[in-house]
Amino acid sequence: MEDTLVPIVAMLSIFVAPLWLILHYRDRRRLHEIELQKKNVNNDELHAVAERMEKRIEALEDILDTEAPGWRKRHEHS
Structure with missing residues (x-):
């Protein structure tokens, strides 16, 4: 057996x-x-969403600047 x-x-x-x-x-x-690729895709998606959000915020600020000119001073946090 051992042999x-x-x-x-x-x-x-x-x-x-x-x-x-x-x-x-x-x-x-x-x-x-594969996990790294998924993370990179998620980061790219988050970056794209952040850029769209930034553009929307800028558009809203432009609208507020014309509609309510003093809004920045009223909502400024010191």
């Missing part, structure tokens, strides 16, 4: 374990890259 167990363990250690480690960490790296 057959040693070669089996040796074969597993030499061939299966390194292959498993290589495949495991390659898959982990791929998943990490």
Whole structure:
């Protein structure tokens, strides 16, 4: 029994374990890259939303400047 167990363990250690480690960490790296891509897409979307919001706020401020000229002084926080 022991005579057959040693070669089996040796074969597993030499061939299966390194292959498993290589495949495991390659898959982990791929998943990490996918997560980074998703985060970058989310950041780009947030940036676009922030830019649109900034333009809207500027438009509203322009409207308020013409409709209620003193609004900035009344709502200024010191």
